[in-house]
Amino acid sequence: MAAAEPAAGPLTPRPARVLGRRRETRDSTTIWLEPIGAPWLPGQFNMLYAFGAGEVPISISGDPARPDRLVHTVRSVGLASAALCRLRRGQYAGVRGPFGSTWPLVEARGRDVLVVAGGLGLAPLRPVVYELCRHRRDYGRVALLYGARTPPDLLFTRELERWRSRIDVMVTVDSAAPGWTGDVGVVGSLLSRAAFDPAGAVAMVCGPEVMMRFALADLRELGVPEPATWISMERNMHCAVGLCGHCQLGPAFVCRDGPVFRADAVAWALRVREV
Amino acid sequence: MLTVADAVAGFRVFDGLPRRYQDLIAGCARFVRFDAGVAIFLEGQPADRFYVLRQGRVTLEVFSPERGRIVVQTLRSGDALGWSWLFPPYRWHLDAFAREPVAAVAFDGACLRGKSHADPELGYELMGRFGQLMLARLQATRLQLLDVYAHGSR
Numbered sequence A: 001m002a003a004a005e006p007a008a009g010p011l012t013p014r015p016a017r018v019l020g021r022r023r024e025t026r027d028s029t030t031i032w033l034e035p036i037g038a039p040w041l042p043g044q045f046n047m048l049y050a051f052g053a054g055e056v057p058i059s060i061s062g063d064p065a066r067p068d069r070l071v072h073t074v075r076s077v078g079l080a081s082a083a084l085c086r087l088r089r090g091q092y093a094g095v096r097g098p099f100g101s102t103w104p105l106v107e108a109r110g111r112d113v114l115v116v117a118g119g120l121g122l123a124p125l126r127p128v129v130y131e132l133c134r135h136r137r138d139y140g141r142v143a144l145l146y147g148a149r150t151p152p153d154l155l156f157t158r159e160l161e162r163w164r165s166r167i168d169v170m171v172t173v174d175s176a177a178p179g180w181t182g183d184v185g186v187v188g189s190l191l192s193r194a195a196f197d198p199a200g201a202v203a204m205v206c207g208p209e210v211m212m213r214f215a216l217a218d219l220r221e222l223g224v225p226e227p228a229t230w231i232s233m234e235r236n237m238h239c240a241v242g243l244c245g246h247c248q249l250g251p252a253f254v255c256r257d258g259p260v261f262r263a264d265a266v267a268w269a270l271r272v273r274e275v
Numbered sequence B: 001m002l003t004v005a006d007a008v009a010g011f012r013v014f015d016g017l018p019r020r021y022q023d024l025i026a027g028c029a030r031f032v033r034f035d036a037g038v039a040i041f042l043e044g045q046p047a048d049r050f051y052v053l054r055q056g057r058v059t060l061e062v063f064s065p066e067r068g069r070i071v072v073q074t075l076r077s078g079d080a081l082g083w084s085w086l087f088p089p090y091r092w093h094l095d096a097f098a099r100e101p102v103a104a105v106a107f108d109g110a111c112l113r114g115k116s117h118a119d120p121e122l123g124y125e126l127m128g129r130f131g132q133l134m135l136a137r138l139q140a141t142r143l144q145l146l147d148v149y150a151h152g153s154r
Helices: A079-086 A119-134 A157-163 A187-193 A209-222 A263-271 B004-010 B019-026 B109-118 B120-146
Strands: A014-023 A028-033 A045-050 A054-059 A070-075 A092-099 A113-118 A142-148 A168-173 A202-206 A229-232 A260-262 B029-034 B039-041 B049-055 B058-064 B068-075 B095-098 B102-108
Touching (some): A028 A079, A028 A092, A045 A079, A054 A070, A054 A092, A070 A079, A113 A209, A119 A142, A119 A229, A142 A187, A168 A187, A202 A209, A209 B120, A260 A263, B004 B019, B004 B049, B019 B109
Parallel strands (some): A142 A168
Antiparallel strands (some): A014 A092, B029 B102, B049 B102
């Protein structure tokens, strides 16, 4: 009788075959993996292991209604992420997860929703947008405000167009070459154009920390209370289960207690140097 | 029918201003329209007015012989366009083009400056409001200069 294989623990990557890939921008690639592990929820992340290169935390960017594939959008910024971006169909990546907290889709029901994304920050929010579009009647007014560096850096451009039929989509870039017919300006400038009830709205924000700091200030100024705002934090995550302490942020571990936090719990960290 | 005074009272930039001042300001204002593609003003031309947009998009641009028209900011309904009318030598620093059919209210700069001299409290209010506008644009420009999306994994 063959010995039963020991169950893989949360620290053991399991191999997942690459089902497909798409180059999104000059430095970002979406990869589809065969589904591994437990069901996931919008906001959660996996630790993806590029064999021989290293392991990195990557938010899940796929459609929660498509359990047949595990989708991540990766920006090539280091050895491991570059190796993940180079993966081809049929090759394997190691997967641990899903880990972490989720976007407040339940709390947002019946309320106006602002989804504020900057750069690759749209990837962790894409599952939220899928859900908001799918269950459109469960929510009030919904606006996606998305800012990127330049037009070629915009992610998911075809989907942005599709989403316009279901929700209010506003896109801006920090700078553009001649010929760009869309908006130029910072993502915060879109907030004053969105239709929402500040006192009752829920905001979900994801992007570089500086962008999130400015967006939180803009939201506060418009009257959206900080306890109604959620942000997704990023730190140096290694174990992903709150053991190693690399991602400690004051009393919290970003991997275990985050990455999605209510803004009033972590906004202080955006203003502290070297935290 | 919407009057200029009604439109002025509804603009964000004049929010909370006493009605008598809104009426004074409306006395220097009129409705205007621009077709798509039209230059609303060009760099170096006399800045004798400003606008608040009611409909349509306007781009603020710099022309570069090497790169052509470079858009630095897009403005939309509710946004104020132009502050060069407030400061000597009253010349535009940028180009502004209607990207689509634009409806706006135009405010006569000399008229408003005259009323501000006559009533410094109105001038103080206007300076404060345009100061806020300039501060917001300066902060936005700084954020653009930071190039926050260029580095890191997001």
